[in-house]
Amino acid sequence: MKKPKIIVVGLGPGSKEDITPAVVEAVGEADVVVGYKYYFQFVEPYLRAGAECIDTGMKRERDRAEQAFQMAEQGRTVVVISSGDAGIYGMTPLIYEMKRERQSDVEVVSHPGVSAFQKAASLLGAPIGHDFCVISLSDLMTPWDMIERRIRAAAMADFVTAVYNPKSHGRYWQLYRLKELFLKEGRSPQTPVGYVRQAGRDDEQVTLTTLGELNPEDIDMFTVLIIGNSQSYAWNNTFITPRGYYRDENSEKGGIKPGQSIMIESFRTIESELKNKNLPLGHKWALLHAIHTTADFDMENILYTDPQAVERLYAKVASGELNTIVSDVTMVTSGVRKGALARLGIEAKCYLSDPRVPEMAKTMNITRTQAGIRLAVEEHPDALFAFGNAPTALMELCDLIRKGKARPAGIIAAPVGFVHVRESKHMVKPFADIPKIIVEGRKGGSNLAATLCNAILCFDDAEQLKPGRDL
Numbered sequence: 001m002k003k004p005k006i007i008v009v010g011l012g013p014g015s016k017e018d019i020t021p022a023v024v025e026a027v028g029e030a031d032v033v034v035g036y037k038y039y040f041q042f043v044e045p046y047l048r049a050g051a052e053c054i055d056t057g058m059k060r061e062r063d064r065a066e067q068a069f070q071m072a073e074q075g076r077t078v079v080v081i082s083s084g085d086a087g088i089y090g091m092t093p094l095i096y097e098m099k100r101e102r103q104s105d106v107e108v109v110s111h112p113g114v115s116a117f118q119k120a121a122s123l124l125g126a127p128i129g130h131d132f133c134v135i136s137l138s139d140l141m142t143p144w145d146m147i148e149r150r151i152r153a154a155a156m157a158d159f160v161t162a163v164y165n166p167k168s169h170g171r172y173w174q175l176y177r178l179k180e181l182f183l184k185e186g187r188s189p190q191t192p193v194g195y196v197r198q199a200g201r202d203d204e205q206v207t208l209t210t211l212g213e214l215n216p217e218d219i220d221m222f223t224v225l226i227i228g229n230s231q232s233y234a235w236n237n238t239f240i241t242p243r244g245y246y247r248d249e250n251s252e253k254g255g256i257k258p259g260q261s262i263m264i265e266s267f268r269t270i271e272s273e274l275k276n277k278n279l280p281l282g283h284k285w286a287l288l289h290a291i292h293t294t295a296d297f298d299m300e301n302i303l304y305t306d307p308q309a310v311e312r313l314y315a316k317v318a319s320g321e322l323n324t325i326v327s328d329v330t331m332v333t334s335g336v337r338k339g340a341l342a343r344l345g346i347e348a349k350c351y352l353s354d355p356r357v358p359e360m361a362k363t364m365n366i367t368r369t370q371a372g373i374r375l376a377v378e379e380h381p382d383a384l385f386a387f388g389n390a391p392t393a394l395m396e397l398c399d400l401i402r403k404g405k406a407r408p409a410g411i412i413a414a415p416v417g418f419v420h421v422r423e424s425k426h427m428v429k430p431f432a433d434i435p436k437i438i439v440e441g442r443k444g445g446s447n448l449a450a451t452l453c454n455a456i457l458c459f460d461d462a463e464q465l466k467p468g469r470d471l
Helices: 021-028 037-046 061-072 092-102 116-124 144-156 174-184 258-273 281-294 309-319 330-335 338-344 357-364 368-379 391-402 421-428 446-457
Strands: 005-010 032-035 052-055 077-082 107-111 132-136 160-164 192-197 205-210 223-227 233-235 238-240 303-305 324-327 347-350 384-387 410-413 436-439
Touching: 005 021, 005 061, 005 092, 021 037, 021 077, 021 107, 032 037, 032 061, 037 052, 037 077, 061 077, 061 092, 092 107, 116 160, 116 192, 116 205, 116 223, 132 144, 144 174, 160 174, 258 281, 281 303, 281 309, 281 446, 309 410, 309 436, 309 446, 324 330, 324 446, 330 347, 330 446, 338 446, 357 368, 368 391, 384 391, 384 446, 391 410, 391 421, 410 421, 410 446, 421 436
Parallel strands: 005 077, 005 107, 032 052, 032 077, 132 160, 324 347, 324 384, 384 410, 410 436
Antiparallel strands: 160 223, 192 205, 192 223, 233 238, 303 436
């Protein structure tokens, strides 16, 4: 009598090319094949003469396992078939559990197969190049509360996530909830999402979209989804997740350097913690920069931008109309990214160290920063003026505007302190035709003024939430 044996095999997603040689060999030695009848068509070419196929029906996995043991204990070689990999949401765990339960001497052997998410990944490109997880949305054997905790954990940990059982006739809302949770936990709406229906079969369909554009109504029970991580991207209709978080800066995509990767993750964290997430893009972009620089979420209450101010100022930069930034103190110009200035052909200037300033300040009995602004207006009346320290300099600019001597492309008003600070910011607001960004109240600083300049210069990165390319 032969030694009783059960061989559990994964048939792959559905095409003969994806069935492994080990599985073909196992099927060829089977006395009995046990499984759901739909899958017999995939093994029939490899069966030896006289082999028996036993259908246990759909959703009768336990009956299938019991029948396999009964036949194996009679000395027959039994092959239990599953689609994909039998160890992933398949029959292998149940067979081992039943062996333990029955205290059976039947030998159990498992041969892996190509899983549905692996097949889907190969059709989409290379979406699983880094750490990943697989989640099933079926709550038949797992409570939904547990599934939801796993979804949150996957989203927060930045795993590439494959989703099984996304939808069925009765399971219509779970994928909507998964999308909501991923966005709530900070995953960008631009995150690539790929889904494959009937992978490896005749009516295979491959779709690449984004998390924000994903429509759960396009998904059915025969579909596997893959959601990218923060480094994933789409290129040439291909879904790619790099092997590491820090891509080479000279790569074909343009690369993300370590500092930029950290900044991107910081921005997404900040965005997820905002009280109001439905902000105009330009205002949100400036706000994210302000909070990133200060770690102060009060910026959500005190940062003011004119309607479309960031957008309007960036348009002037892009057209070449705005080519000079003037600041009240050198610390502001020091904080404006040199890479962005060089890339856009913009000069950042501070007149505080100009040799003409001390004499002008003394002769006119004004502060040095006021004198610097007067000189700046003479030479660059249409610059973007950024104030991060001196309220008197901002007040001076307001006076020169009213006299018709200055016509700034825009104003960033972020002086800091206790004397004349609030008043200087109130003074600038009436100039309705000048785009303004204002840090209201006493707060401000050179670092804030500089980061708001940077927000304008890199506004074309806002849609992709990819700050820091000029780091």
